Structure formats: structure tokens, C-alpha cells
Amino acid sequence: MTTTARPYVGTALDRVEGMEKVTGRARYAYEHSPDELAYAVPVQASIARGEVRAIDVQAALTIPGVIAIIWHRNAPRLAPADNAELSVLQSARVAYRGQYIAVAVAETLQAAGEAARSLSVDYAGEPHDTELRADHPGLYRPEKVNAGYPTDSEHGDPDAAMEAAPIRVDATYSTPAEHNNPMEPHATVARWDADGLTLYDSTQGASAVRATLAALFTMPPANVRVIASHVGGGFGSKGQPLAPVVLAALAAKHVTRPVKLAVPRQQMFAVTGYRTPTIQRVRLGADVDGRLTAIVHEAIEQCSTIREFAEQTTTPTRIMYAAPNRRTTHRVVKLDVPTPSWMRAPGEAPGMFALESAMDELAIACGIDPVELRVRNEPDADPESGEPFSSRNLVACLREGARRFGWADRDPTPGARLVGRTLIGTGVAASTYPAYRSPSQASARLEPDGRYTVRIAATDIGTGARTVLTQIAADALRTSPDRVTVEIGDSALPPATLAGGSMGTASWGTAVVRACEALREQVSRSGDLPSAGLEAAADTKEEIGAQERFSRHAFGAQFAEVGVDVDTGEARVLRLLGVFAAGRIVNPKTARSQFIGGMTMGLSTALFEESLMDREFGDYLNRDLAQYHVAACADVRDIEAVWIEEDDPHLNPMGTKGIGEIGIVGTAAAIANAVHHATGIRIRDLPIRLDKLLR
Amino acid sequence: MTDMLLSINGDEYPVVVDTRETLLDTLRERLDLTGAKKGCDHGQCGACTVLVDGRRVKSCLTLTVTLDDREITTVEGLADGDRPHPLQAAFIAHDAFQCGYCTPGQLCSAVGMLAEAAAGWPSVVTEDVCAEPVLDEEEIRERMSGNLCRCGAYVNIVAAIGEVAR
Ligand code: FES
Numbered sequence: 001m002t003t004t005a006r007p008y009v010g011t012a013l014d015r016v017e018g019m020e021k022v023t024g025r026a027r028y029a030y031e032h033s034p035d036e037l038a039y040a041v042p043v044q045a046s047i048a049r050g051e052v053r054a055i056d057v058q059a060a061l062t063i064p065g066v067i068a069i070i071w072h073r074n075a076p077r078l079a080p081a082d083n084a085e086l087s088v089l090q091s092a093r094v095a096y097r098g099q100y101i102a103v104a105v106a107e108t109l110q111a112a113g114e115a116a117r118s119l120s121v122d123y124a125g126e127p128h129d130t131e132l133r134a135d136h137p138g139l140y141r142p143e144k145v146n147a148g149y150p151t152d153s154e155h156g157d158p159d160a161a162m163e164a165a166p167i168r169v170d171a172t173y174s175t176p177a178e179h180n181n182p183m184e185p186h187a188t189v190a191r192w193d194a195d196g197l198t199l200y201d202s203t204q205g206a207s208a209v210r211a212t213l214a215a216l217f218t219m220p221p222a223n224v225r226v227i228a229s230h231v232g233g234g235f236g237s238k239g240q241p242l243a244p245v246v247l248a249a250l251a252a253k254h255v256t257r258p259v260k261l262a263v264p265r266q267q268m269f270a271v272t273g274y275r276t277p278t279i280q281r282v283r284l285g286a287d288v289d290g291r292l293t294a295i296v297h298e299a300i301e302q303c304s305t306i307r308e309f310a311e312q313t314t315t316p317t318r319i320m321y322a323a324p325n326r327r328t329t330h331r332v333v334k335l336d337v338p339t340p341s342w343m344r345a346p347g348e349a350p351g352m353f354a355l356e357s358a359m360d361e362l363a364i365a366c367g368i369d370p371v372e373l374r375v376r377n378e379p380d381a382d383p384e385s386g387e388p389f390s391s392r393n394l395v396a397c398l399r400e401g402a403r404r405f406g407w408a409d410r411d412p413t414p415g416a417r418l419v420g421r422t423l424i425g426t427g428v429a430a431s432t433y434p435a436y437r438s439p440s441q442a443s444a445r446l447e448p449d450g451r452y453t454v455r456i457a458a459t460d461i462g463t464g465a466r467t468v469l470t471q472i473a474a475d476a477l478r479t480s481p482d483r484v485t486v487e488i489g490d491s492a493l494p495p496a497t498l499a500g501g502s503m504g505t506a507s508w509g510t511a512v513v514r515a516c517e518a519l520r521e522q523v524s525r526s527g528d529l530p531s532a533g534l535e536a537a538a539d540t541k542e543e544i545g546a547q548e549r550f551s552r553h554a555f556g557a558q559f560a561e562v563g564v565d566v567d568t569g570e571a572r573v574l575r576l577l578g579v580f581a582a583g584r585i586v587n588p589k590t591a592r593s594q595f596i597g598g599m600t601m602g603l604s605t606a607l608f609e610e611s612l613m614d615r616e617f618g619d620y621l622n623r624d625l626a627q628y629h630v631a632a633c634a635d636v637r638d639i640e641a642v643w644i645e646e647d648d649p650h651l652n653p654m655g656t657k658g659i660g661e662i663g664i665v666g667t668a669a670a671i672a673n674a675v676h677h678a679t680g681i682r683i684r685d686l687p688i689r690l691d692k693l694l695r
Numbered sequence: 696m697t698d699m700l701l702s703i704n705g706d707e708y709p710v711v712v713d714t715r716e717t718l719l720d721t722l723r724e725r726l727d728l729t730g731a732k733k734g735c736d737h738g739q740c741g742a743c744t745v746l747v748d749g750r751r752v753k754s755c756l757t758l759t760v761t762l763d764d765r766e767i768t769t770v771e772g773l774a775d776g777d778r779p780h781p782l783q784a785a786f787i788a789h790d791a792f793q794c795g796y797c798t799p800g801q802l803c804s805a806v807g808m809l810a811e812a813a814a815g816w817p818s819v820v821t822e823d824v825c826a827e828p829v830l831d832e833e834e835i836r837e838r839m840s841g842n843l844c845r846c847g848a849y850v851n852i853v854a855a856i857g858e859v860a861r
């Protein structure tokens with residue numbers, strides 16, 4: 001396959017919907033208001049396990065404006081679902097505190113809110129278990145982990161190699177539960193009519209929501225339409241339909257009126273997914289030159305009792321470094337907790353915190369520079385599958401980063417640089433993320449006026465998808481972006497994969513290129529343009545099914561400088577540099593934003609983010625943005641992201657790898673390594689709170 | 696329910712509002728002015744920031760019935776007809792947003808912040824509280840920290856505001 005390098009791919013086009021977003025004209029899901037609208041406010045279980053025996057709805061129904069209280073006794077029936085999270089109000093069972101048990105529908109938001117608060121619920125509570133422990137007797141080996149990876153892998157004899165290794169690192173790292181918290185809460189406007197169901201939904205994938213909701217309500221997919229023109233972030237939490245969208249559709253069906261439902265911020269901590277906490281043991285064995293002989297990475301994580309979600313925490317370790325003896329495992333325990341799900345780089349983000357912290361510990365144990373240690377363990381091919389890498393430029397990223405950051409003169413001694421009352425340190429870590437691609441369809445149309453319209457049910461959750469697809473289409477059509485309109489965010493368009501797994505541009509772009517190529521062929525065949533215009537379509541299923549076998553991954557290196565206040569223990573990130581190798585960059589402006597956005601979230605993970613489980617009551621204690629801290633403007637000082645151009649012919653027609661997630665991978669390790677360099681204190685459990693640094 | 700006349704972006708809106716209703720809900724649900732966003736409804740994110748008599752307020756913490764005789768400006772009122780406000784243009788040029796959901800709040804907040812600085816108000820990072828504040832990056836970051844951006848566009852937001860402040 002050859003990749004296309006043409007005039008518009010590679011240029012810094014401003015976001016095509018920029019003006020709509022800065023003027024407030026861009027409409028997000030909740031901002032659609034069909035006639036006869038009613039408001040829905042969901043009600044959450046206040047026990048962690050048991051049954052809802054009864055709900056007294058009398059008081060609520062006397063509130064002026066209240067239309068209905070829906071719970072499992074009177075809710076419309078749904079078809080059984082593989083994902084029990086979707087079987088909303090279908091049974092009396094409560095599987096976790098915060099699960100939806102009812103919904104109040106009223107003429108106004110105020111009346112619905114009051115009704116929701118006035119319900120009195122009679123529960124039959126049962127003892128619950130919400131604590132993830134490394135010695136939990138319920139830990140088991142899932143059949144597979146997320147994204148279809150094998151649960152475990154083993155090569156050689158890692159135990160014997162560990163035993164024989166002259167240099168060893170054996171450490172346990174932990175990461176807390178973290179909540180995605182996109183700025184736009186999950187929201188749906190649901191409307192039923194003679195044609196079926198229309199949803200304005202805040203989702204990363206309209207086609208998937210359509211398929212799921214059609215099945216739940218036993219309708220052909222053609223009778224469901226999902227519109228998601230603008231989405232206020234998702235970071236994985238809007239990647240698949242969850243309880244809120246089902247509840248909105250169900251409420252609208254029950255009251256036979258359009259219904260609006262936005263998940264209140266506090267409820268998002270139970271019903272919209274989160275990153276599982278992890279406990280990870282990493283063992284590295286090396287010779288005195290720092291060459292790895294054994295790598296063992298074992299992860300423990302949690303899921304709910306109603307849906308298995310096993311995060312692929314140790315999968316990046318399978319491809320990062322060469323070593324003849326290796327093992328990676330995942331064990332999960334089902335607890336009475338909310339169901340974890342995707343959060344930006346699920347697996348890679350917590351997994352690489354552990355691995356890249358351990359590599360730093362190994363560098364110190366061997367007395368080798370941490371950049372050099374990584375370079376020394378660079379594999380020739382994928383260390384587990386043996387497949388060649390389609391391209392791999394980790395070493396180039398490390399070298400370029402070291403040069404830009406001024407790494408060369410670094411004194412490795414920890415705790416040795418006091419400036420005023422601040423200890424200064426620097427750290428490095430590697431980043432990686434797989435380059436996935438999923439089948440999608442697209443159509444391209446030459447309009448009678450000579451303009452082009454490209455259609456695909458892609459979603460722009462802030463990634464810049466609309467903009468880069470416009471550039472890709474312009475090049476494929478040999479025209480300029482201002483003559484191309486890209487329509488996305490609607491399940492009525494040709495079906496496409498979701499905005500997730502950093503695979504949007506690669507997947508949608510392939511379909512768009514193929515549709516545009518087919519259109520150009522038609523145009524050249526037809527001579528004169530028919531008055532109705534010309535249209536062509538493409539489906540990439542076969543092309544992607546037939547792709548060559550390669551190990552496809554993006555890589556990067558992150559460098560951090562931190563300052564730790566010796567009196568308060570407060571850690572601040574003074575500088576953060578990311579160097580990435582992610583194939584061809586379609587739009588340097590939006591790509592830089594993606595990288596920096598990921599790194600900013602990584603900084604936030606390193607220093608602030610932590611959802612604390614209340615074992616007594618079985619729910620997350622911090623349930624709003626005052627208590628769940630995310631990085632604010634003043635926390636983010638000097639962040640820069642640059643990249644190394646890759647010309648990789650084994651990816652897709654554009655030559656792109658995904659860039660939405662790699663920015664968050666490795667950041668926390670780089671910062672923790674810098675904190676160690678600054679203070680001599682190794683933080684193995686995130687976040688790096690000041691109480692952990694006060695001695 | 697209460698009858699009142701709201702003045703928003705220079706236009707008058709006669710409305711009947713629930714006394715429990717916030718300005719944010721009045722704007723979004725009654726007047727179809729959906730530019731101001733609801734991120735938390737608790738004064739914790741800044742997505743709902745609007746200007747009341749030129750000062751930035753969180754509209755989710757402001758009861759509409761308190762706004763008789765006040766001049767409200769939302770993101771829809773920042774541009775001069777088709778000419779975007781310099782901050783709006785700078786946000787596009789610097790790619791100071793991704794999903795755009797925090798953006799209306801960031802923009803209104805920045806307008807209010809620039810006015811505060813012009814009026815000589817110091818911030819917690821101002822060295823000399825008696826001198827005219829100089830809006831360097833540190834000052835902008837501090838003064839804009841009431842507006843969260845989960846997409847992590849802060850460095851570009853600071854650059855965009857810095858360009859307009861100079
Ligand atoms: S919605 Fe008002 S501050 Fe968050």
C-alpha cells in the first residue's frame with residue numbers, strides 16, 4: 001500500500017466547526033427541544049446490594065407538573081441484553097450503589113428534580129463487598145481482556161530467569177479508580193413517533209447506539225435514528241451505550257412524549273463508567289549492562305457483578321522491550337461496585353505507569369541512564385508475536401526528546417537539587433498505543449453545483465475528526481477543503497465505527513478515501529455531470545480483513561521536570577515535553593491539541609485524580625468536581641508536544657496512527673520518575689499526593 | 696412562578712420563571728439560548744459562566760428572579776454581528792478548544808477577566824497589588840482557573856487570551 005501525501009493532509013487547517021463552537025451556535029445533545037418535551041431526572045439506589053422492595057410514589061405524583069414515576073414495576077419491558085447494564089428498570093435487583101432504580105418525568109426540570117428527591121424507597125439490603133485487594137479470594141482469570149487480547153502470555157521461563165538475573169526489580173504499583181468526567185454530562189433527548197425512535201445523544205458512536213437501542217426495543221435498526229452532531233468530550237465514557245440513554249428512551253416511551261435526560265454530574269460517578277483501580281506487580285531481571293532477561297507484569301483489577309470488564313493493563317508490556325523470558329497476566333474480581341469501562345487508553349495508561357516506573361527503578365539499580373536503558377532494550381520485532389513492526393521509532397523519540405529537553409547533563413543523584421525551598425527533578429518515560437482500524441462505510445457525492453459532500457457516521461468528540469476528514473477528502477478528490485462538506489454525527493449516514501481506540505481517523509479516513517476514489521472513477525467514466533450529480537460509496541470491511549500481518553503501534557517519549565516544595569510536599573510539573581511517532585500527522589494544529597490534551601490528562605492523573613471507595617456504604621465518596629480534582633488552568637504550565645514524521649506504508653491510505661490516547665500514556669510515570677529524582681521518594685501508588693511526599 | 700423582563704445581549708425577554716430556576720436553566724430551557732453550558736450545576740466547572748453587568752458569574756448559581764434590571768451577556772452576545780469578538784477569533788487561531796463544551800464559559804470568563812485586570816484588580820499571584828496588573832501567562836492561568844477544560848486545552852487558551860491581552 002502506498003500512502004497519500006497531498007496538499008491538504010499535513011496542513012494546519014482551523015477546525016471547520018470552530019466558529020459554531022465559539023459563538024455558542026453548535027448544538028449538543030441536550031440542546032434540542034422537540035415540542036411537547038418533558039424532563040426526566042433519574043433516581044439512584046442508595047444501597048450497594050440487595051433489592052428494591054417497593055417505591056412509594058404517592059407524594060411525588062402530587063407535585064404540580066409531575067407526569068410519571070417509572071420503576072421496575074411499571075417500566076416498559078426491554079429485550080434481554082448481553083450487557084446487563086442496559087437492562088434498566090427491568091428487575092428489583094440492585095448490583096451497586098448508584099444504579100438506576102427509577103426515573104421521575106415532569107413538565108419542568110425543577111418539578112422532575114423535586115419528584116426524584118421525594119421518592120421513598122423500601123430496600124431489602126444485603127451485605128456488600130466493594131474492596132479490591134490483592135489477596136481477594138474472588139479473583140479469577142477472565143477468558144479475554146478488553147479489545148480481545150489474550151488474558152495471559154508467557155514465553156521462556158521467567159521465574160528461573162528472574163532467579164538468575166544479577167540485577168532485579170520487584171515492585172508493586174497501584175492506580176486508583178478514576179472517572180472520565182467529560183465536561184458535557186451524558187445526555188439524551190428521546191422522541192418516539194410513527195417511524196420509531198429518534199435520539200439526540202451525547203455519544204462517541206451513533207451507529208453503535210442505533211444497533212443497541214434497536215435490539216433492546218425489538219425494532220429493526222432502520223427505525224432508530226441517533227444524532228450526535230457535537231459531543232462535549234467522552235474519553236471513552238460515551239463509547240458505548242449505557243444506562244442513561246436507555247432510560248431516556250424508556251421514559252419517552254412510557255409517557256408517550258419526547259423526554260430530555262442529562263446525567264447530573266454527581267450521578268456520573270456511578271452510571272457512566274470509570275477506570276478500574278489496579279494493583280500491579282512488575283518484576284524485571286537484567287544483566288549488569290541493563291539488558292533485560294525477564295519481564296513479568298501481573299495486574300489485578302475489579303469489575304461489577306453484572307458485567308465483566310477486564311482492562312488490558314499489561315498488554316503494552318508485551319510489545320515494549322526485548323527479553324527472552326516474559327509473562328503478563330490479568331486477574332479480576334467481581335465486586336458490588338459500579339461497572340468500570342473505557343477511560344482514555346484503558347490498559348495502556350495504568351499499565352505503562354507501572355512498567356515505566358519499574359524501568360526507572362531498573363536504570364537506577366544498574367547505574368544506567370534511563371534513556372539509554374530503554375534504547376538498549378529495543379526489540380527488532382514484536383517480542384511476543386514475532387511479527388515485524390510496521391514502523392517503530394521509540395528510540396528516535398527518546399533521542400529527540402533528550403536533545404530538546406536538555407537531558408544530556410543530567411546528574412542522576414536523587415534529592416540533590418534544592419532551589420530555594422523547592423527540590424527539582426527530571427524524569428522520562430515511554431508512551432505507546434496500538435494502531436487499530438475498524439471497518440466503516442462512507443459515501444461521496446459530486447453535487448450539481450460542483451461541490452462535494454462526504455457522508456459517514458463518524459463522531460467528532462473534540463478530536464478534530466470533521467476537520468481532518470475534510471482534508472483527507474479534499475486530497476482524495478483532488479480539490480480544496482472549502483469545496484468539501486463532510487457530514488458526520490448521524491446514524492442515518494453510512495455506518496461507521498466509534499470514536500474510540502484512537503482509530504477514528506484511520507478507520508473513517510480509509511472509507512472516505514475509498515468512496516472519493518470511487519467517485520472520481522465514476523466522474524471520469526461519465527463525462528458530463530448528470531443534473532442529479534454523482535455518488536459513490538465504499539465499505540472497508542474486506543480491505544481491513546485482508547490487511548498484512550504487522551505489529552502496528554505508535555510510540556513516544558515524555559520528559560518531565562517537577563518541583564517539590566520541601567515544606568508542604570506539594571509537587572508541581574514545571575515542564576512536560578512529549579515526542580511522538582504516530583505515522584503521518586494530518587493536521588498539525590489539531591494533532592498538537594490532541595497530544596497536549598492527553599498529556600494534560602496524564603498530568604492530572606499523576607497529581608490529582610482519585611476516586612475513593614467508601615467501604616461502609618459502598619460508593620465513591622468524591623462525586624463532584626470540587627472533590628474529584630482534575631487539572632485546572634494554573635496546574636498546567638509549560639507543556640509541549642512535537643513529533644517525528646513517519647512514512648509507514650503498512651497502515652492505511654493516509655499513513656496515520658491514532659493520536660487520541662497516546663498522550664496520556666507514560667505521563668504519570670515520567671512525573672513520578674521526576675519526583676523520585678527530585679526527592680529520592682519513589683511513589684508507587686497514584687496520585688502523587690503531598691502527604692506521600694512529606695517525611 | 697414569577698413574571699419578569701430579562702435583558703440579554705441587548706434584547707428584552709419577557710419571561711415567566713419558576714422561583715427555583717437558575718439563570719442557566721432559564722437561558723437554556725426557556726429562551727433557547729443554549730450557548731452557556733451545564734457542566735456540573737454546582738458552581739464547580741465554569742461552563743455556565745456569563746456576564747451580569749459586565750462581571751463574570753456562574754449562571755448555575757444565580758437565581759433568575761434576582762436579575763431584574765441587570766444586563767446579561769452570554770456567548771451569543773460577544774460577536775459584533777458577523778464579526779467575531781477578538782477572543783473568539785484568537786480561540787480559533789490558537790485551537791483553544793477541542794470538544795468546545797467549556798468554550799462559551801472560557802470566553803465569557805476571559806472577557807470578564809480582562810475587564811477585571813483593566814480595572815486594576817490584583818490576583819493571588821500579583822506581586823505588587825498596588826501596581827497595574829500585567830497579564831503574563833501566570834496571571835492568566837491563575838485568573839482563568841475557575842473554568843475547567845477536560846480536553847486539556849489550557850495552554851492554547853492561555854496563548855489565545857495572552858494575544859488579546861497584549
Ligand atoms: S455548570 Fe455552573 S459552574 Fe459548572
Ligand code: FES
Pocket residue numbers: 183232233462791792793794795796797798843844845846847848
Ligand atoms: S474543549 Fe472540551 S472541555 Fe474544554
